[in-house]
Amino acid sequence: MNPIRFDADYDEDRNRLTVFFRLIVAIPWYIWLSLYGIVAFLAAIAAWFAMLFTKRYPSGLYDFVAGYVKLSAQVGGWVMLMTDEWPPFMPDRDDYPIRVEVAPQQVEYRRAQTFFKYVLAFPQQLILYGIGFLIYAASFVTWWRVLFTGKQSATMHDALRLSLAYSVRAGAFLLLLTEVHPRLLDLPPQSYPANAPSLPGPPQMPINEAPLPAATAPAEPPPPPPPAQQG
Numbered sequence: 001m002n003p004i005r006f007d008a009d010y011d012e013d014r015n016r017l018t019v020f021f022r023l024i025v026a027i028p029w030y031i032w033l034s035l036y037g038i039v040a041f042l043a044a045i046a047a048w049f050a051m052l053f054t055k056r057y058p059s060g061l062y063d064f065v066a067g068y069v070k071l072s073a074q075v076g077g078w079v080m081l082m083t084d085e086w087p088p089f090m091p092d093r094d095d096y097p098i099r100v101e102v103a104p105q106q107v108e109y110r111r112a113q114t115f116f117k118y119v120l121a122f123p124q125q126l127i128l129y130g131i132g133f134l135i136y137a138a139s140f141v142t143w144w145r146v147l148f149t150g151k152q153s154a155t156m157h158d159a160l161r162l163s164l165a166y167s168v169r170a171g172a173f174l175l176l177l178t179e180v181h182p183r184l185l186d187l188p189p190q191s192y193p194a195n196a197p198s199l200p201g202p203p204q205m206p207i208n209e210a211p212l213p214a215a216t217a218p219a220e221p222p223p224p225p226p227p228a229q230q231g
Contacts, residue, residue, distance in 0.1 A: 002180050003103035004172045006165040010157050014146045015084045029075045040068035044175045055108040065175050066102040067091040073100045073168045081142045082160050113179055124170040135163045154192045
């Protein structure tokens with residue numbers, strides 16, 4: 001089981017106005033998260049050296065980097081239109097619709113995996129490159145759907161939830177918080193209301209459509225008339 005737990009509530013009814021201007025109103029969070037990310041990256045580098053010598057992730061650095069992972073998930077999910085609730089500026093809200101729980105640091109970390117961490121993370125970066133297209137596509141569809149209907153699709157919510165969960169866990173792996181490689185679709189299924197909208201599936205045949213007529217054997221020709229008798 002991955003020590004990075006991810007959860008995102010489904011909110012069907014959405015606010016058209018805030019969705020329309022989401023990328024603009026998110027600018028303050030972009031700036032703050034960028035500054036936070038620079039310091040978190042430097043903290044991860046310091047932790048890398050500490051782990052090579054002591055096989056331990058310093059607690060203060062671990063909590064700081066874990067906070068960045070939580071906040072980046074909340075801001076990222078909000079920008080990707082998973083929720084309309086304004087995200088916090090600090091990772092101290094446990095009641096936000098997008099939640100990330102990071103397990104306590106391991107007692108010891110393996111030096112070899114720590115040293116080659118960025119080599120081991122290379123396959124994940126390739127997967128993230130492909131997931132990026134899925135995230136943009138699902139967010140684009142969500143944007144238009146909310147503007148026209150005011151509702152979020154359960155299908156698009158699931159696509160965003162699975163994509164963001166993998167991205168968050170891959171980021172935690174890259175920042176040395178865990179030695180567990182993230183896996184795709186490593187989330188329990190989420191329950192949705194029975195009337196939750198979803199994207200249309202393939203067309204179905206009407207149930208009252210008349211069946212095709214059964215094939216019948218061709219009729220046999222009538223027997224020839226008996227020959228006439230000569231007198």
